[in-house]
Amino acid sequence: MSVAGLEGTEAALLQAMVRHAADGIVAIDRHGIVQMMNPAAERLFGYEASEVLGRNVAMLMPEPHRSHHDDYLRRYLETGERRIIGIGREVSGQRKDGSVFPMYLSVAEVALAGERYFTGLIVDLSERKRQEEELRRVRTHLQNMIDSMPSVLLAVDAQGRVSHWNRAAERGTGVAAAQAVGRPFDALLPELEPHAGTLRQVMDTGRPAHMERLPRGESGYMDLMIYPLEAAGSVGAVIRIDDVTERVRIEQMMIQTEKMMSVGGLAAGMAHEINNPLSGMLQGCQNMFRRLSPELPANRAVAKEVGVDLERMGTYLERRGIFGFMEGMREAAQRASRIVADMLAFSRRAASDKALVPVTEMLESVLRLAASDYDLKKRYDFRQLEVVRDYDPDLTAVPCYRSEIEQVLLNLIKNAAQALADQDPAEGRLTLKTRREGASARIEVADNGPGMDAETRERIFEPFFTTKAEGVGTGLGLSVSYFIVTDRHSGRMAVSSEPGAGASFTIWLPLGQEESG
Amino acid sequence: MVRVLVVDDEPLVAQALQAFLEDEGMAVTVVGDAEQATARVERGEVYDVCVMDLRLPGMNGGSAIRVLHELLPSLQYVIYTGSTAYTLPADLAALGVQDVQLFSKPLADMGPLADLVRALVGLSVR
DSSP states (O other): OOOOOOOOHHHHHHHHHHHHHHSSSEEEETTEEEEOOOHHHHHHTTHHHHHHHSSSSGGSSOHHHHHHHHHHHHHHHOOOOOOSSSSSEEEEOOOSSSOEEEEEEEEEEETTTTEEEEEEEEEEOOHHHHHHHHHHHHHHHHHHHHHHHSSSSEEEEETEEEEEEOOHHHHHSSSSSSHHTTBHHHHOOGGGGGGGGHHHHHHHHOOEEEEEEEEETEEHHHHHHEEEETTTTTTEEEEEEOOOOHHHHHHHHHHHHHHHHHHHHHHHHHHHHHHHHHHHHHHHHHHHHHHHHHHHHHHHHHHHHHOHHHHHHHHHHHHHHHHHHHHHHHHHHHHHHHHHHHHHHHSSOOOSSSEEEEHHHHHHHHHHHHHTTOSSOOOOOOTTTTEEEEEOOTTOOOEEHHHHHHHHHHHHHHHHHHHHHHHOOGGGGEHHHHHHTTEEEEEEEEEEOOOOHHHHHHHSSSSTOOOOOOOOOOSSSHHHHHHIIIIISSSSEEEOOOHHHHHHHHHEEEEEEEOOO | OOEEEEEEEEEHHHHHHHHHHHTOOOOEESSSSSSHHHHHHHHOOOSSEEEEOSSOOSSHHHHHHHHHHHTTTTTTEEEEEEOOOOOOOHHHTTTTOOGGGGEEEHHHHHHHHHHHHHHHHHHHHH
């Protein structure tokens, strides 16, 4: 085929262009017969031009196009409907060895010497396809990594619109990635609204921000990290949110425990300070009684000197109730010293050995301790509380770590008192019951308060679960008590309650060899 | 007559003890710290029993006992303390102080303390 109508150098240039083109060029006539195939096309398809020239171009196509190419061509010639003529499209080509490869084909129509020809420009897409596949594979892998992270991870553009939304973010907000992309980040995560300024700053300065223990929602905490992202010249950021509510609660509890332990030390120092004035009071009372008595010779001697009738004075003091007041003072001072002793014994470190502890003594001492407890949030009047005791005479002592079981009993009794706090104090009743049940000691603390519903009852031993207002208690009392009874003492603990019918907590402690049977 | 030296920095407690023991027929001297106690004994004052508080402003009661024992070996001791977790140190036990000679504040009844004082004097006389 020659290129007529062109000057020599131009023709030569054109020929060289076609011969040396990096992409394949194939020309066919209106019957689909190959007229020309450049060396690039030869290489692409693995044919020598001589093997293809004069044959139908369909041989370069895989099925189903191979069988239909004649029809495509005919339809175009009849209708002029362009499917690929003047346009380009991704198609597949088939090499001599039968292998199929992706290619980009653009076709032009040429009229030459009264005949219609079509030239196709073929770009091999194999490499590009391979890279796309690699990219897709890496993308999927990265996506899996990002999705498998427990942190909420999102990326935003310079306007704060979400560009990436991981699975944890979907789960946390209930918004799927498809719906999240494009929306402003603080609309989807309102807890981030106060930090919009920080996000701006990170993107402006290029310095990451790291904030810990920020409040999140009603009573949670989060760690927030914002990293600047620069991609293709545009600025954005990655935001990472970690829920640290549980960790913060545990830290708070540890601080509280530390405080309590130091209070234990304070208690010991305080005990000495209190014991001195208490001793002064009690000793003073004893001396007063003694020196008012007519029996002491020293008293009689001084009375005679002064001219006082000791018997008469005694009658006067009796009738004016002076001895009554003195006795009351003495009793009050003794009660105070018992409270101090109970509290000290309670706050002292746990003994390392289990000991046989008298059950009723333990209950009574804990009851006294609870009665002297002053709750700052709510005052519950122990004096008006009716305490019903149902102690089994057959149950004397139980082997246990005394301070730990006292801690459990104190927790139960305080909870009971707090449950009764909202009712008429005169109606409140606390029942303490002990029973020897075979090889176990059974101790029950019950109240006639409002009781609990099934949902509360099921969760009552859960750590951090509390029905009390914020700041009142840690929500750990019952879970620690449960641990003490079941784990430390191999016992059992159970709750029984209905709404409106009070609550009853029961613990069973094994009696061990000596006490059972 | 039994001579008692009471060492306690709480005047109310010391004076109440003094009143009780005097009613029991004893001669009682009260001092507010260990330094005054040792000064008196150094001066030649003689006592049969010393009722010693442990937490004192200067030298504490335990050290005071060790010092006084050197000065007056015949002196007997009753330890009367508000500290609740006190156990007798080995060296005081070696000096002859026994657990029974430990009393805890607060004391509602000083009778047993007075009885012990008499018993200690009885012991040392024997």
